[in-house]
Amino acid sequence: MKTQSFWEATTPQRPEFPPLEGNLDVDVAIIGGGITGITTALQLTDAGKSVAVLEARRVGGGTTGWSTGNLYVPTGAYYHKILDSRDKETMSSVAYARAAALDFIEHQTLQKQIDCHFARRPWYFFTEEENMVSTIEKEVDALQRAGMPIEFTENVPYLNQDGIRIAARMHGQARFHPLRYVLGLATDIAARGCQIYEHTTVFDLKEEKDHCLLKTQHGTVTCRQIVIATHIPIGIHTVQTVAAPHRSYVVAVRLRNDDYPDAYFWQNDTMHKAITTHSTDSMKLDMLMVAGNHHKTGQASHQEYQHYFNELEDYARKHFDVASVEYRWSAQHYRSGDGVPYIGLTHKDAKRTYIATGFYADGLIYGTVAGMLLSDMIVGKDNNWLKAFDATRGTNLATAKTFVKENVNVAAQYLKDTPFSADVKHLSEIAPGEGKTMEIDGEKVAVYRNPNNQLHACSAVCTHMKCIVHWNNAENTWDCPCHGSRFMIDGSVIEGPAIANLEQKQIDVSGEHLIEGEKHRSGQRDINNPIT
Amino acid sequence: MATLFIAIEFFALAALLGMYLLTFVLRGKETPKAIVFTHGPLAAVGIILLIVYILKGGPNPWDSLILFVLAALGGAYMLFRDLTGRPIPPLLAVGHGLLAVTGFVLLLVFAFGS
Numbered sequence A: 001m002k003t004q005s006f007w008e009a010t011t012p013q014r015p016e017f018p019p020l021e022g023n024l025d026v027d028v029a030i031i032g033g034g035i036t037g038i039t040t041a042l043q044l045t046d047a048g049k050s051v052a053v054l055e056a057r058r059v060g061g062g063t064t065g066w067s068t069g070n071l072y073v074p075t076g077a078y079y080h081k082i083l084d085s086r087d088k089e090t091m092s093s094v095a096y097a098r099a100a101a102l103d104f105i106e107h108q109t110l111q112k113q114i115d116c117h118f119a120r121r122p123w124y125f126f127t128e129e130e131n132m133v134s135t136i137e138k139e140v141d142a143l144q145r146a147g148m149p150i151e152f153t154e155n156v157p158y159l160n161q162d163g164i165r166i167a168a169r170m171h172g173q174a175r176f177h178p179l180r181y182v183l184g185l186a187t188d189i190a191a192r193g194c195q196i197y198e199h200t201t202v203f204d205l206k207e208e209k210d211h212c213l214l215k216t217q218h219g220t221v222t223c224r225q226i227v228i229a230t231h232i233p234i235g236i237h238t239v240q241t242v243a244a245p246h247r248s249y250v251v252a253v254r255l256r257n258d259d260y261p262d263a264y265f266w267q268n269d270t271m272h273k274a275i276t277t278h279s280t281d282s283m284k285l286d287m288l289m290v291a292g293n294h295h296k297t298g299q300a301s302h303q304e305y306q307h308y309f310n311e312l313e314d315y316a317r318k319h320f321d322v323a324s325v326e327y328r329w330s331a332q333h334y335r336s337g338d339g340v341p342y343i344g345l346t347h348k349d350a351k352r353t354y355i356a357t358g359f360y361a362d363g364l365i366y367g368t369v370a371g372m373l374l375s376d377m378i379v380g381k382d383n384n385w386l387k388a389f390d391a392t393r394g395t396n397l398a399t400a401k402t403f404v405k406e407n408v409n410v411a412a413q414y415l416k417d418t419p420f421s422a423d424v425k426h427l428s429e430i431a432p433g434e435g436k437t438m439e440i441d442g443e444k445v446a447v448y449r450n451p452n453n454q455l456h457a458c459s460a461v462c463t464h465m466k467c468i469v470h471w472n473n474a475e476n477t478w479d480c481p482c483h484g485s486r487f488m489i490d491g492s493v494i495e496g497p498a499i500a501n502l503e504q505k506q507i508d509v510s511g512e513h514l515i516e517g518e519k520h521r522s523g524q525r526d527i528n529n530p531i532t
Numbered sequence B: 001m002a003t004l005f006i007a008i009e010f011f012a013l014a015a016l017l018g019m020y021l022l023t024f025v026l027r028g029k030e031t032p033k034a035i036v037f038t039h040g041p042l043a044a045v046g047i048i049l050l051i052v053y054i055l056k057g058g059p060n061p062w063d064s065l066i067l068f069v070l071a072a073l074g075g076a077y078m079l080f081r082d083l084t085g086r087p088i089p090p091l092l093a094v095g096h097g098l099l100a101v102t103g104f105v106l107l108l109v110f111a112f113g114s
């Protein structure tokens, strides 16, 4: 079954924005048109700034349009862990910021009358495993200490109570259609003068003393401030040494009995699952989603990625009366070193360049927090959350541990790039529909054979920092195991820190040689990665 | 003297891998990163052992150490260029190798010369 996001499939009228053709001069340029970029643009437009949003693909078409549409104060990084790694003040700031962002989204949907199915409902947190009980107890305690109204409960509606060891509930959380919401905001700000450009990839950016410069394929943007709202900063950034990329999976099913739970559930077992419900075209719930099974991008433990979907489907069938599986998709999230996202100036010496990343799978809210916080920073307004999220905060013990863990992992990926090591030795070993790496004339090549037997080949060397990409047979993409860049079969970038596409290669099939293209020097790329 | 001989062994291994890497740079191919990330640490251990040997006092192969440190700086710069997508100038790669080989020959002369 082909993967497709429910949100993309259920967004009937998608506004089109033109690509940038020519040069531009604005107060603020925002790279990335996901919930982070568009919320920032909204706030800055409201503050009277001239703003341009530059989106490489489609507005909302990044992770925002491939998420699961839940809005909640809790976070997958857990407040009790934030308390351990940081302090009570930070933990409370994060909780209040998330609650404020949820209110903000509700306010926007009402004020702008965005048809995005926003509705409040409770969140349930439970486990069927004895050894996870203490995690729930600690998390409830932490949320209560942060001033949030969470309580233990005996009853988790719609689910079989027998196996449940402990459960908690928090009222007032919400669901919405993230793509319709972001497109609703984008339409509103575009009508009020914000310039939005789609199919416009930013491939270089530079902060000068009194302005910033930003290069796209067909024009240069001069601005006073840049916001890098690309989920993970593009180019090379130190945050990539701790913001581990993970893919997680979603299946959306229809139920036979139409009895869709009006709540959001986290089953906090060793293999965490999130269960949610949404509506296709009205407020009526008609789709149940199960999400989970994450793994580091490009490092799946199962050769067949379908396994991850099948396992979620089995879970759905075990707990609900499933009539049909309608959609399956996967998406990416990035963690942070100490459980708190990085939002603010990109590094200590930066004066004009901002980032927002490390959201875990909680970034519809964190992206909104980022939009609110970054716009305050840019217009020079005080914001109490700044200290908690400060992207230039120093290292703490938790971050140091993550740094070591992640970089040992990345080093291990580089050490796999030995001469003569590739998935296959000959093209004949690649079946239709399969992608494999192969060494040809001393180069690692990523070769995909399409169902019509045609070969698509590109360099297997990631254009970010040169790890070797791996085939993802759920999405038919080349995924980099180091920092999560992902590429289509023609080599074009989908997401991640990489900016340049994988270099396309021509293979002489009979002799299994590369047909010499433009001669490069060793190490050379068409685009230098900016150090952001 | 044992420290010096172990250092020589590390430098010799690093040199072998370095020559192999040079063939990639000169052909304009991507370097295999497993070799890059083995070559550098081997040479670094060699330098550390050499420093340990020198710190013990007595006659010293200072000239080798200086050349190795310069070669290491060149190596680190090439690694930076490589990983950030900037081309590795072949002359830099050859120069880095020549510095290291000269340091190595001087070290051999120091160890076995008299």
Ligand SMILES: Cc1cc2nc3c(=O)[nH]c(=O)nc-3n(C[C@H](O)[C@H](O)[C@H](O)COP(=O)(O)OP(=O)(O)OC[C@H]3O[C@@H](n4cnc5c(N)ncnc54)[C@H](O)[C@@H]3O)c2cc1C
Pocket (backbone or CB within 6 Å): A031, A032, A033, A034, A035, A036, A037, A054, A055, A056, A057, A058, A059, A060, A061, A062, A063, A064, A065, A066, A067, A068, A069, A070, A071, A072, A200, A201, A202, A203, A229, A230, A231, A234, A247, A248, A249, A250, A291, A330, A331, A332, A333, A359, A360, A361, A362, A363, A364, A365, A366, A367, A494, A495, A496, A499
């Ligand atoms: C499976 C899954 C489910 C999730 N469910 C939820 C949920 O229920 N609730 C929740 O709160 N969070 C959820 N999240 C997290 C949330 O979806 C993300 O954190 C959030 O959407 C990130 O928004 P963003 O705007 O920062 O990034 P994105 O939405 O990824 O937007 C970044 C944009 O930048 C663009 N871009 C990249 N490079 C360039 C370039 N060089 N030039 C121009 N543009 C560029 C991309 O094309 C993209 O559109 C989920 C995540 C996953 C993986």
Ligand code: FES
Pocket (backbone or CB within 6 Å): A462, A463, A464, A465, A466, A467, A480, A481, A482, A483, A484, A485, A496, A497, A498
């Ligand atoms: S994403 Fe960093 S090397 Fe590929």
